[in-house]
Amino acid sequence: MHDHGLIDTPEALQAFLQAVRGAPWIALDTEFLREKTYYPKLCLIQAATPEHIGSIDPLVLDVKRLAPLLHDRSVTKVFHSAWQDMEILLRETGDVPAPAFDTQIAAAMLGHGDQVGYANLVRAVLDHELDKSQTRTDWSRRPLDSEQLAYAADDVRYLAALYQQMHAELESSGRLEWLQPEMDALADPEAYRADPEAAWRRVSGHKRLKPRELSVLQAVAAWRERTAQSSDRPRKWVLSDDLLLEIARRAPAGSSQLRGLRGFPSGMNDDRVQGLLEAIRAGRERPQSEWPALPKQKPLSEADEVLADMAMALLRELARRQEITPAAIAQRKDVVELVRGRAQDSRLGSGWRHHVAGAEIQRWLNGETALSRAPANGLELKSTAG
Missing domain, CATH: 1.10.150.80 (HRDC domain)
Incomplete structure (x- = not known):
């Protein structure tokens, strides 16, 4: 991988953009400050493709020059925990980078836990311990030294490797399509506009x-x-x-x-x-x-509380079978909405979560299946038909 280092001149940026042209995907990360401002102050943009890596200095360069790349629908933009990066780049370039792939969301679908941190994911998937010495760096200060630049570059160097491995795992397990609704939601500009x-x-x-x-x-x-x-x-x-x-x-x-x-x-x-x-x-x-109103909801009856407890046990069993943590699929409030008969208000009511767990829980709640202890381990669902 060719390291372009700190890109802080228009000529160097043009050379980097030319070098990455035609890449099917690009890993991205941002460094920013927000302690003293409403809007985040963008201080650094790291980018990597399979063959090139560089850190772009937005304090001296016009970030809008990245817009054609970031908005190119033929190039997948890879992030870890993309929300803040997407918010910042929307403000800087006028649109969100799309299509997107979030390794944190993908990690949940591969059994690495809900909202796993980047360093922990790199350790689990790539068996590499990231340097954490620059965690509190003030990225707005210049010049940036070699240790800071190496730390920043590692955020996309290993993100690129994560993407390639995780994408292959999702594809081989038939779970790649699970990711699409989540990625479509990330690419909705309205999600980032404060009302x-x-x-x-x-x-x-x-x-x-x-x-x-x-x-x-x-x-x-x-x-x-x-x-x-x-x-x-x-x-x-x-x-x-x-x-x-x-x-x-x-x-x-x-x-x-x-x-x-x-x-x-x-x-x-x-x-x-x-x-x-x-x-x-x-x-x-x-x-x-x-007047604005808080949602009014009657508490569950004692019988429905029991149903919710049992549905949660079923959720844990279904998650175990898929080797996914239950929290990555849904929370108790999502299960409660199914118990209330309001699947439209539950994350379990549609998408991959419905496919993995929601549909099965609804069948059980409707009396179409019965829950019992499996002969070996776990729980067993049997049809009540006939």
């Missing part, structure tokens, strides 16, 4: 509020989200979650009441305070028919 009107759902403690208080919370959380976006500051630097909850409960009507709240930032300027007061007023005056 300020839905920000209240992420506020810790919102379930403790009364309905009218939720209306105020929705308005002020949306104000905080837009303010954080426009100022490019972390949302909790604008207002903490605890303060949002207090504002929602008290709904202060004047600046003195607002500034008098414990923990209210003393440096907030008058214009921003007025904007927040307007949001509070809008939330307080919103018609009841437009």
Whole structure:
């Protein structure tokens, strides 16, 4: 594999893009900072094909020059835990890299556990121990030394090897098609666009509020989200979650009441305070028919709790047969939705999870099969027909 090193000139970037042209796939990773900003600050892009590897410096190069490659539908883009990389590259290039292959999702389908970390996966699949000495590196600082660049390059050097081996395993086991719906979801740009009107759902403690208080919370959380976006500051630097909850409960009507709240930032300027007061007023005056509502759900009956317990045991058995961890297939809440008869609200209701476990659990719940102890080990399902 030819190592292009740090690519920090337009000429070097053009040479790298020319070298990787025609490759069927490219492994990608990003290094970024987000501690002091709303949007991640992209500091490095690592890329590798079967024959070439390089680290691209976005601090001095126009990332949009990568768009033709990243958006080329004939080239698979390989990531590990792709979400943040996809979010960043969408913002930098105007679209998400697609099609995509996420080795973390693939790992779950191959029995390596749910949300396995990159280093652990490299150890398990490639029997290689990654260097962790640069985990806390400030990737925005220049120059980058040889150890930092080697560490960054390893993130895609071994990702490329993982992809080749895992893709072959998925194909030989007939599980490659399981991956497609997951990858299609990753490549949906709308999944990465923050909706300020839905920000209240992420506020810790919102379930403790009364309905009218939720209306105020929705308005002020949306104000905080837009303010954080426009100022490019972390949302909790604008207002903490605890303060949002207090504002929602008290709904202060004047600046003195607002500034008098414990923990209210003393440096907030008058214009921003007025904007927040307007949001509070809008939330307080919103018609009841437009108040946000928490989903209301009756608790399971004792009999249904027993059914859910037994269905979970069946899930574990079906996962064991496939050599997959149960958590990689579904959580208890997904099983509960099947017990409630709401398969459309469960991850077990469609796709590969339905094929592997959901359909069998539904047949058992419908009384089409009976569950018993197998003569050797595990559980056995037998048809009740006839």
